[in-house]
Amino acid sequence: MKLPARLENPYVKEWKERVGYVIGYVCTYVPEEIIFAAGMLPYRVEARGCTTTELADVYMHRFNCTYPRCLLQLGLSGEYDFLDGFCLLNGCEQIRRMYEIWSKYVKTKFMAMITVPHAIYEEGYEWYRDEVSNFAENLRGYFAAKLTDEDLRNAIKVYNESRRLIARLYDLRKSEKPPISGTDAFKLVTAAFWMPRDKYNHLLKEALDEISQREGISDYRARVMIGGSACDDPSFIELVEGRGGLVVTDSLCFGTRHFFNLVEEKGDPLEAIAKRYYHHNPCPRMLREYGNRLQFTEKLAKGAKVDGVILQRISFCDNHGVESPMLAKDLEAKGIPVLVLEKEYMLSDVGRLKTRIEAFLERIERR
Amino acid sequence: MKEGKERELLNRWKTTVDLGKFVLGARTQALPDESREILGMIQPDLTDTLLQPKNRRVALAQCDSLSEYIEFVNKKLDEGKKVAYYYFCMSPEIMLALDMLPICYELLGGISAGNYIHGCEDGIDKIESEGYPDHLCATQKGTSGYLLMGIVPKPDVLLMYEWASVTFGAPLITFEMPYYFNERAFRFFVGEVKRMVEQLEKISGNSLDEEKLREYVKIGNQAMEYLLKVQELRKEVPCPDPAWHRPTDTAFSLLMGRPESVSYFKTVYEDAEKRVEKGESIIPEGKKEIRCAWGYAWQGFSLPFFNWLEEEHGATYLECVLTYFPPFTGLVDTTSLDTMIEGLAWRWFCWPMSRQSASFSDIWVNDFVRICEDFKADCLILGGHMACKHFWALNKLLSDRVKEEVGIPTLRFEQDIFDARFTPVSELKRIMNTFFATL
Numbered sequence: 133m134k135l136p137a138r139l140e141n142p143y144v145k146e147w148k149e150r151v152g153y154v155i156g157y158v159c160t161y162v163p164e165e166i167i168f169a170a171g172m173l174p175y176r177v178e179a180r181g182c183t184t185t186e187l188a189d190v191y192m193h194r195f196n197c198t199y200p201r202c203l204l205q206l207g208l209s210g211e212y213d214f215l216d217g218f219c220l221l222n223g224c225e226q227i228r229r230m231y232e233i234w235s236k237y238v239k240t241k242f243m244a245m246i247t248v249p250h251a252i253y254e255e256g257y258e259w260y261r262d263e264v265s266n267f268a269e270n271l272r273g274y275f276a277a278k279l280t281d282e283d284l285r286n287a288i289k290v291y292n293e294s295r296r297l298i299a300r301l302y303d304l305r306k307s308e309k310p311p312i313s314g315t316d317a318f319k320l321v322t323a324a325f326w327m328p329r330d331k332y333n334h335l336l337k338e339a340l341d342e343i344s345q346r347e348g349i350s351d352y353r354a355r356v357m358i359g360g361s362a363c364d365d366p367s368f369i370e371l372v373e374g375r376g377g378l379v380v381t382d383s384l385c386f387g388t389r390h391f392f393n394l395v396e397e398k399g400d401p402l403e404a405i406a407k408r409y410y411h412h413n414p415c416p417r418m419l420r421e422y423g424n425r426l427q428f429t430e431k432l433a434k435g436a437k438v439d440g441v442i443l444q445r446i447s448f449c450d451n452h453g454v455e456s457p458m459l460a461k462d463l464e465a466k467g468i469p470v471l472v473l474e475k476e477y478m479l480s481d482v483g484r485l486k487t488r489i490e491a492f493l494e495r496i497e498r499r
Numbered sequence: 500m501k502e503g504k505e506r507e508l509l510n511r512w513k514t515t516v517d518l519g520k521f522v523l524g525a526r527t528q529a530l531p532d533e534s535r536e537i538l539g540m541i542q543p544d545l546t547d548t549l550l551q552p553k554n555r556r557v558a559l560a561q562c563d564s565l566s567e568y569i570e571f572v573n574k575k576l577d578e579g580k581k582v583a584y585y586y587f588c589m590s591p592e593i594m595l596a597l598d599m600l601p602i603c604y605e606l607l608g609g610i611s612a613g614n615y616i617h618g619c620e621d622g623i624d625k626i627e628s629e630g631y632p633d634h635l636c637a638t639q640k641g642t643s644g645y646l647l648m649g650i651v652p653k654p655d656v657l658l659m660y661e662w663a664s665v666t667f668g669a670p671l672i673t674f675e676m677p678y679y680f681n682e683r684a685f686r687f688f689v690g691e692v693k694r695m696v697e698q699l700e701k702i703s704g705n706s707l708d709e710e711k712l713r714e715y716v717k718i719g720n721q722a723m724e725y726l727l728k729v730q731e732l733r734k735e736v737p738c739p740d741p742a743w744h745r746p747t748d749t750a751f752s753l754l755m756g757r758p759e760s761v762s763y764f765k766t767v768y769e770d771a772e773k774r775v776e777k778g779e780s781i782i783p784e785g786k787k788e789i790r791c792a793w794g795y796a797w798q799g800f801s802l803p804f805f806n807w808l809e810e811e812h813g814a815t816y817l818e819c820v821l822t823y824f825p826p827f828t829g830l831v832d833t834t835s836l837d838t839m840i841e842g843l844a845w846r847w848f849c850w851p852m853s854r855q856s857a858s859f860s861d862i863w864v865n866d867f868v869r870i871c872e873d874f875k876a877d878c879l880i881l882g883g884h885m886a887c888k889h890f891w892a893l894n895k896l897l898s899d900r901v902k903e904e905v906g907i908p909t910l911r912f913e914q915d916i917f918d919a920r921f922t923p924v925s926e927l928k929r930i931m932n933t934f935f936a937t938l
Contacts, residue, residue, distance in 0.1 A: 193883070193891035195634065195913075200892070222678050229892030232860040236896070245859075247678035255694070256675060259687055419661050419673045448634050448888060454662055457630035472630065 133335040135319055136326040138180045143327035144214065147173045153216040153275060156240070158203070158230075159223040160390045160412065161248045161260075163405045166268050167219075168329060169287035170277035175215065176325035176386075179206050180365045182478050191233045192226070197448040198477040199362050200226045207238040217242030217274070219267065224417060224451055242274050251419045252411060261406040268402065284401035290329050291395065297336045298324070298391040301343070305380045306436050309348025314356070314379025315370045322364055322386055352378035354439040354496045359383035359429060360456055360473075361446040367479045372442065375489045381436035383429050389413045416455035425455070426462050433468055439496045440469040442489070446477050469496055506576065507650035508607060511537060513569050515614050519562040522546055523555060540615045544803040551806065553741060553770075553781050560766035561747060564759035565610070571757065572652075575600035581655040581703050584663065587638070587749075588676070588853035592719050592756035592843060593696060596712040597703040600652070603753040604660060607651055608641020612800045612917040613746060619917055622648065636886035637917035656702045658695070672698045676848070676857040685848055692844040709836045716839050719755035720830045723846070725764035726752060727824060732771045733817050734874050737788045739774035740767065741781050742805035742816030746797045749821045749851070786813035789935060792876035793819035794867050794897055794909070796884045800919040804927060812935045817874040820852050823866065860893040864900050871905040878938060881911040885921060910934040 136143050144154060153172040157164070167174035179202035185192075188204035206212055207230075218240045222228040228245075235243045246263045249256035272279050298321055304311055312320075320339060324332050353376035358369065364386045369379050382388055393412040396404040413428050414421040433441055441463060445452040460470040471492040475485060514537040520526035549558035576582075580600045585591060591601035612618035622644030623637055629647070631640070639660070645651040646663060654669040664671035674691035677684035700706050726748070733740050744767055754760040774781065782788055791814050798804070808814040828849040831842030847853065855863035871879060879901045881894050898909035912930050915921035 191892065191895045193894070195883075195885055195891045196888050225888040226892055228678075229860060229889055232893065232896060245678070249675040249677075251673045251675065255687070255690055259675075259677070419659070420671055422661055422665050445632075447632075450635065450886075450888065453632040453635055458662065458665060460630065474632070 133320070133323070133339050135323050138178065139211075141326055143331065144173065144175065147328060148214060154214055155217040155219060155242070155271075156212060156215040157219040157221075158227055159221040160385045160415065161221050161223065161409055162219050162246055163264055163267075163409045164329070165284060165287040165291050165395065165405050166264065166271065166279070166402075168290065169283035170268075170271045170275065170279040171283075172216070172271070172275070172277070173328060174325075176364075177203050177206075177212065177215075177218070178325070178364045179203050179477070181367075182206060191237070192229075195448055196226045196229075197361070197446045199446055199449075200230050202477050204230055204233060204238075207234055207240075212238065212240070215240050217244065217271075219244040219246060221245065222247045223415065224449070226448075242270075244270055248410070250417060252414065252421060257407070257410050260410045261403065264406045264409070265402060281401050284405065285397070288395045288397055288401055288404065290333065292397065293333045294324055294329055294336070295391050295394055297333060297340060300340055301336075302381060302388065302436075304340070304344060307348065309350045310378065310380055311343050311346035311348045313349060313373055314358075314382075315366045315373055318366045318369050318379070318382075318387070321391065322366070324391070325364075325386070349378060352376060353493050354378070355380045355437055357381045357383065357429075357433050357436060357438040357441045358387075358444065359441060359459070360443040361449045361452045362386065362477070363444060365477075365479060368444065368475070368485075371479070371482065371485055372489055375486060375493055377440075377489065377493055380438060381432050383413075383425075383432055385415060388432060389415065416451040422455070422458065426459060429459060430463065430466060430468070433463070438468070439499075440471065440492060442471045442473055442492065444473045444475050447474055469499070504649050505652045506573065508611070508645055509569055509572060509651075511540075512565065512610060512614075515541060516562050516566045516569065519549070519558070520566070523549065523559045523562065525559055525562070540617070542614065542616050542801065542803065544801075545614065548743065548803040548806040554743070554806070556770055557741070557744060557747075557763075557766050560763050564751065564754075564763045567762075568754065568757065568759045571759075572600060572602070576652060582652045583656045583658065583699070583702075584642075584654045584660060586659040587753060588850040589658070589847045590719055590753065590755035590843070592712065592715040593692075593707065593840075594699065594703075595715045595756050596707055597699055597705045599655075599699070599703050602652065604642050604657075604663075605638040606750060606753055607645055608638055608917050609746075609750060609799050611641065612637075612919075613750075613802055618800045618919060619645070620920065621645075623918055634886055636884070637915050638886075641917055656699070670698075670702060676853055678858055680848075680854065680858055680862055685845070688848055689841050689844045692840055692847070696840065707836070709839075712836065712839055713833050715756040716831050716833050716843070718758055718761060719843075720833070722751070722755045722760040722764045723824075723828070723830055725761070725768040727826065727828070729764065729768040729771050730818070730822075730824065731826075732768070732775055735775050736790070736875060737780040737782065738790060738815035738817060739771040739779070739781065740815075742808055742814075743802040745793070745805070745816050745819055745822050746799045746802060749797075752822075752851075782809045782813040782815065789814040789938065790817055790875055790877045791815060791880050792817050792867065792871050792874060792878070794879045794881045794901070795820050795887070795890050795894075796882055796914075796916050797821060798882060798914050798916045798919075798922075798927070800917060801924045801927075804924050807928065808931065812931065814931070814935065817876055818870050820855050820863065820866075823851050823870065825849055825854070825866070856887070856889050860896055863893060864897050867897060868900055868904050871901055871907060876905070876907060878907050878934075879909040880934075881909060882914050882916075883911060884916045885913055886915070908938065 187208040594601035608619035619641030622641035625644030832838040
């Protein structure tokens with residue numbers, strides 16, 4: 133499978149030439165199926181390998197986490213000029229504020245915002261469903277897209293297939309000798325965000341057939357799970373694996389939290405999509421859900437037989453700033469060692485990260 | 500003095516207030532020995548500020564009001580009422596009517612920050628020692644630390660604070676402030692408030708009595724009426740309302756429904772009205788007034804700093820995001836239970852900061868373009884609270900628009916509004932001196 137790199141993405145290039153519109157989005161609460169069903173390519177904006185935020189820093193401050201600052205940097209530097217639309221979300225205090233800056237200075241033609249209540253309950257769902265429905269309506273209106281129920285049903289099937297295939301990849305990694313490194317697995321999983329999903333499914337299926345035949349990796353020091361703030365860059369996973377850890381699962385919003393949970397294929401398709409996205413494994417932005425997140429994390433950790441969990445949190449990330457010490461305390465109490473690691477979105481301060489990871493692996497080995 | 504570790508902070512405040520009354524000449528009885536320890540904790544320049552003739556009446560009203568509030572809290576604790584910690588973008592009328600003890604989460608750290616040399620640093624340090632990052636909001640860190648230290652009452656229910664809910668095993672009630680400021684969002688919010696009432700009824704074991712609620716809403720309305728009137732008076736030139744009232748305005752607005760809030764705002768209004776009538780100024784004679792709109796937050800760890808601004812620079816403080824109620828906030832219609840719930844929902848929908856920070860940047864930006872114009876501001880000051888990430892991603896949009904449409908300059912600086920260690924007062928003064936020298 134040729135993986136879509138940030139600056140060299142043949143799939144987007146081909147889509148733009150042969151099909152048409154590309155719609156950027158942030159966050160796991162933006163339903164990709166709707167964009168895909170409207171005949172457009174959903175593209176989760178990312179800034180892998182971004183090394184500077186000098187343009188973004190004019191509008192966002194050093195107290196803003198480097199994830200939105202890096203995304204904005206690329207927007208302002210023209211790297212996202214290929215987007216025909218951009219859908220943001222009130223996911224966190226910082227991401228949501230990109231909306232106005234992006235609208236004013238990046239000037240992507242179509243801008244949208246989906247707002248999601250901060251807790252899971254019936255009335256909150258109704259609000260979210262209306263937001264999703266308005267988003268679909270706006271896509272129809274602005275791009276003259278048909279976006280029928282049939283289109284939505286087809287999109288659901290395509291996206292559910294991805295979810296099943298990705299779940300298979302995670303399952304393979306549960307074995308004593310996982311047939312693929314965490315770095316490569318993460319590259320395969322995240323490729324789904326940046327290429328047409330039907331093509332992705334086809335290529336991933338082929339890749340899985342090949343991967344499942346492999347002998348497997350056994351020369352690792354510890355099985356590790358990664359969690360915490362937004363992380364789309366495999367270089368961090370590579371850093372962990374470079375120290376001898378093997379990353380076998382994650383609770384990331386670019387990993388399991390995005391890809392687990394299927395959409396119901398029967399009934400009203402828009403309703404089914406809204407239900408799945410609203411009720412999927414929740415982000416720490418969702419209040420009253422800490423217990424579920426703890427349970428989800430523990431289940432993943434035990435399922436993949438991890439020796440330890442690394443909760444990486446981006447500096448100035450409020451959501452994970454509060455969540456990570458809570459999770460660390462509770463997971464440690466359940467006998468799962470945890471390392472809370474402060475970092476930037478872009479890979480920097482590598483020496484310190486390596487030392488902390490090394491010390492964590494040593495701690496695990498001493499048990 | 501009440502026994503029990505969970506009243507330690509309240510007792511500290513009580514002694515502080517008694518000392519304040521003593522200094523202001525309103526108390527003649529001798530103070531107990533333990534007052535000496537507290538006296539050593541109080542910011543020395545606070546006394547100088549409060550003793551100034553222009554500040555004395557409001558200072559005394561604050562001491563009286565705080566004293567009564569402490570008495571109320573102690574009484575409710577004695578009676579074993581359910582303790583409900585609530586969010587700083589609402590007022591407690593409903594909880595009062597349900598016979599609960601409402602405590603604003605942020606107020607515990609805030610009042611400490613405003614009075615003591617080391618503010619609420621003990622609480623902040625405690626929570627940070629548990630692994631919580633320093634960039635989280637000190638207004639919540641202070642109280643969270645106090646809860647861990649056990650020196651404030653344990654919560655029976657929390658409105659909005661998941662960490663405390665998990666840590667203390669108390670139920671969590673959330674209500675969503677939708678992202679839009681329109682009819683659809685408001686209708687949804689009214690529903691949220693109704694759902695909150697249902698949950699509070701279950702927890703308190705009481706049902707919401709219309710007459711009781713009316714009683715508290717009327718008290719809240721009185722405070723609101725004075726607040727809106729004094730807000731209007733600040734448009735006068737010269738501004739008749741001292742700057743150090745802005746942090747205390749925030750504190751007392753969070754007690755709307757309690758008579759202490761009325762006493763405070765009434766005194767503030769009367770003082771300001773008298774000055775307008777007499778054409779008096781709050782800045783030294785001969786100084787030119789510099790009218791400052793604070794586009795974000797005051798700091799709460801040094802009230803004397805605001806007095807210094809007036810005395811040293813003639814700089815008055817017109818409005819900020821933590822105090823501004825749009826004039827259309829109005830009063831709560833007390834006709835029926837429904838109108839009262841809807842009216843409170845509307846007030847909270849318009850509540851300072853909640854209105855601006857829980858929505859698109861445009862609301863905040865437009866509010867302050869209008870404030871700068873209406874209040875005849877000479878400059879916009881953005882004292883950015885380090886923890887408020889949403890502010891740090893809109894301040895440039897705000898200062899650009901104000902420059903474009905009102906033609907006034909902006910000063911932006913970093914601070915932690917409850918933690919003096921981040922940007923100490925000496926540094927704040929240096930920043931101000933430099934800015935006013937170039938204005």
